[in-house]
Amino acid sequence: QLQLQESGPGLVKPSETLSLTCAVSGGSISNTNYYWDWIRQPPGKGLEWIGSVYYSGSTYYNPSLKSRVTISVDTSKNQFSLKLSSVTAADTAVYYCARRFPYGSGSYSPYYFDYWGQGTLVTVSS
Amino acid sequence: DIQMTQSPSSLSASVGDRVTITCRASQSIDKYLNWYQQKAGKAPKLLIYAASSLQSGVPSRFSGSGSGTDFTLTISSLQPEDFATYHCQQSFSIPGTFGQGTKVEIK
Numbered sequence: 001q002l003q004l005q006e007s008g009p010g011l012v013k014p015s016e017t018l019s020l021t022c023a024v025s026g027g028s029i030s031n032t033n034y035y036w037d038w039i040r041q042p043p044g045k046g047l048e049w050i051g052s053v054y055y056s057g058s059t060y061y062n063p064s065l066k067s068r069v070t071i072s073v074d075t076s077k078n079q080f081s082l083k084l085s086s087v088t089a090a091d092t093a094v095y096y097c098a099r100r101f102p103y104g105s106g107s108y109s110p111y112y113f114d115y116w117g118q119g120t121l122v123t124v125s126s
Numbered sequence: 127d128i129q130m131t132q133s134p135s136s137l138s139a140s141v142g143d144r145v146t147i148t149c150r151a152s153q154s155i156d157k158y159l160n161w162y163q164q165k166a167g168k169a170p171k172l173l174i175y176a177a178s179s180l181q182s183g184v185p186s187r188f189s190g191s192g193s194g195t196d197f198t199l200t201i202s203s204l205q206p207e208d209f210a211t212y213h214c215q216q217s218f219s220i221p222g223t224f225g226q227g228t229k230v231e232i233k
Contacts (some may be wrong), residue, residue, distance in 0.1 A: 047170065047213055047224040062221040064127075096169055103175070110158040110176065110217040116169035 002027040004097050004117035012091075012124050018084040022097030022117055029078045030055040035100040037113065038071060038082045040093040048093075052100060053080050087124045094119040128152050128216050132225035138233040145201040147228045149192075149214035157193045158218040164227070165210045173212075174199065204230070 008020035022036070029036060038050040051061040053071045061069050070083040084091060097117040102109035129152035139145050149159065157177040162170035172181045174190035177197055187202045201208055209232055214225040 046226040047215070049222045049224075060220060064221070098169075108220075110156075111222075112160045112172055112175040112181075112217065113162075113170070113215075114172050114181070116171075119169050 002099065002115045004099065004115055006095060006097050006117045006120040008120060008122070010121060010123060012087055012122060013126050014088055014124055015086055018082070018087050018091060018095075018122055018124075020082045020095055020097075020120065020122070021079055022081070023077075023079045024099075025078070029073060029080065030075050033101065035060075035102065035111075036073065036080045037098045037100050039096045039098055039113070041096070041119075042090075042093040050082065050084075050095075089124050092122065092124045094121050127221055128155060128219060128223050130214055130216055130223050130225040132212075132214055132228045134228060135226065136229040136231060138231045139204050140233045141204055141206060143204045143233075145204050145208075145230060147199045147212055147214075147230075149197045149199070149225050151195045151197075151216055151218075154194045155216045155218035158216055159190070159192065159197045160215045160217060161188075161190055161199045162213045162215065163208075163210045164213060170213060201230075 003025045005023045012018045035052045037052040041047050051071045053059050053073045068085045073080040096119045098113040099115040100111045102111040104110045131150045133148045159177045161174040164170040178190045189200045211227045211229045213227050
């Protein structure tokens with residue numbers, strides 16, 4: 001059974017960089033069928049897609065966050081990571097990692113998120 | 127970005143009720159619409175993908191329909207374990223966007 005587990009500091013100061021890691025177990029992050037994503041949810045609000053990484057290192061980011069986001073993959077450790085710079089209180093959220101399955105074909109495929117981590121709350125405060 | 131709007135934002139229903147949740151996209155998304163269930167303090171769980179395809183292991187009382195801009199999630203007979211928040215999500219274009227959620231509460 002595939003499992004994803006987020007880890008990282010629960011408190012980050014304003015203007016600093018938020019760093020999280022998602023460890024994948026029960027399957028290989030190098031499986032060519034999947035992408036690996038970060039999604040967040042501010043308290044009491046809806047879900048927001050942050051970005052995605054393929055095992056090769058190719059990335060896709062939400063344009064609204066692109067200037068501050070870096071997502072990377074470490075296939076040797078079977079994990080991927082999120083860095084979000086210059087954080088403010090608006091970045092306070094539960095951060096989830098998830099597996100994306102593209103079920104179509106072609107240069108762009110529709111997809112769904114079929115496995116999620118449990119989520120980790122990151123609070124931005126001094 | 128494509129805006130996804132769910133209605134209602136919340137509803138109260140009883141066990142055994144038929145429940146319908148609507149999701150509207152700001153432009154056509156073909157049938158590239160997913161539904162997730164989220165219980166309090168937990169991660170979302172995939173219920174339906176491609177508007178009407180039931181994810182493996184999901185009870186058949188859940189069904190989805192629609193295409194273009196208007197979609198529905200139906201729970202044919204609400205069970206105690208179905209009280210949760212439901213989210214729609216489009217995968218037609220980047221960035222994939224979610225609705226604001228519909229909370230289903232016990233009446």
